[in-house]
Amino acid sequence: MNDINTQESLQKLAVLIDADNAQASVTNGLFAEIAKFGDVSVKRIYGDFTSPHSSSWKKVLQEHAIKPMQQFAYTTGKNATDSSMIIDAMDLLYTRRFDGFCLVTSDSDFTGLAMRLKEAGLKVFGFGEQKTPKAFRNACHKFILTELLRQDNNTNQKEPSKPNNSKTKTTNDNQNEPKPKETKEALIATIEKDKVLDKFILLAIEESSDDTGWAQLGTVGSYLTKLQPDFDPRLYGFKKLSDLIKSKKKIFQTQVILSPSGTGKNLYIKAK
Numbered sequence: 001m002n003d004i005n006t007q008e009s010l011q012k013l014a015v016l017i018d019a020d021n022a023q024a025s026v027t028n029g030l031f032a033e034i035a036k037f038g039d040v041s042v043k044r045i046y047g048d049f050t051s052p053h054s055s056s057w058k059k060v061l062q063e064h065a066i067k068p069m070q071q072f073a074y075t076t077g078k079n080a081t082d083s084s085m086i087i088d089a090m091d092l093l094y095t096r097r098f099d100g101f102c103l104v105t106s107d108s109d110f111t112g113l114a115m116r117l118k119e120a121g122l123k124v125f126g127f128g129e130q131k132t133p134k135a136f137r138n139a140c141h142k143f144i145l146t147e148l149l150r151q152d153n154n155t156n157q158k159e160p161s162k163p164n165n166s167k168t169k170t171t172n173d174n175q176n177e178p179k180p181k182e183t184k185e186a187l188i189a190t191i192e193k194d195k196v197l198d199k200f201i202l203l204a205i206e207e208s209s210d211d212t213g214w215a216q217l218g219t220v221g222s223y224l225t226k227l228q229p230d231f232d233p234r235l236y237g238f239k240k241l242s243d244l245i246k247s248k249k250k251i252f253q254t255q256v257i258l259s260p261s262g263t264g265k266n267l268y269i270k271a272k
Contacts, residue, residue, distance in 0.1 A: 011038030011099035018105035019047025029149030114139035
């Protein structure tokens with residue numbers, strides 16, 4: 001079962017990238033992720049591309065057909081770039097041609113823009129690094145950490161290397177060495193984090209379930225995102241929400257039910 005709402009897959013999206021606060025290394029993973037939410041009609045990136053700081057972006061602009069919006073650094077700082085991106089976003093908003101925006105930035109200065117787009121009834125998907133302030137994360141309908149996209153991207157692009165006989169023994173020796181034990185504090189933190197996650201999911205099931213206590217996975221996922229826009233099962237080591245739920249057999253039970261039309265299957269979950 002797909003964890004993404006079918007309705008979202010039909011959305012027309014505009015992607016606006018802040019080159020000052022995003023990494024070119026996430027580009028492949030970024031657009032693969034965005035494809036889950038809809039069709040991209042506009043792809044623009046903002047920054048000073050005469051600067052060495054933006055050199056990494058030049059390599060991917062043509063490959064992904066991203067339109068560069070040159071903004072010379074007339075003054076120290078990045079306010080001019082931010083302003084240009086915000087103005088363009090508002091111009092695109094008033095065309096009424098889009099169902100949502102993807103804002104790729106780790107800058108809290110775009111919090112107001114995200115809120116304004118939401119007020120206009122558009123979906124807002126944020127993409128940023130771990131350092132992104134909570135204000136911007138919570139202003140989006142859904143926020144995705146780009147570190148996760150970079151990991152996926154590196155995994156997909158990684159080519160198998162030829163074994164080096166001179167280093168094989170060293171590698172094997174390292175694998176045989178005992179790994180350092182987790183500290184007590186780290187173990188406690190992991191347990192507490194897992195407890196918070198369980199309560200979080202239980203609340204979503206309670207709010208999404210019918211009279212029998214069963215809730216459709218897609219409805220639960222949507223509710224989780226409403227409660228916490230930056231929720232992502234990949235943060236807990238699972239590719240999909242369904243995989244995360246199934247891993248907690250002591251807490252949740254699942255069942256697959258045919259859709260009323262008989263053409264598909266839906267996963268339902270319930271607290272034990």
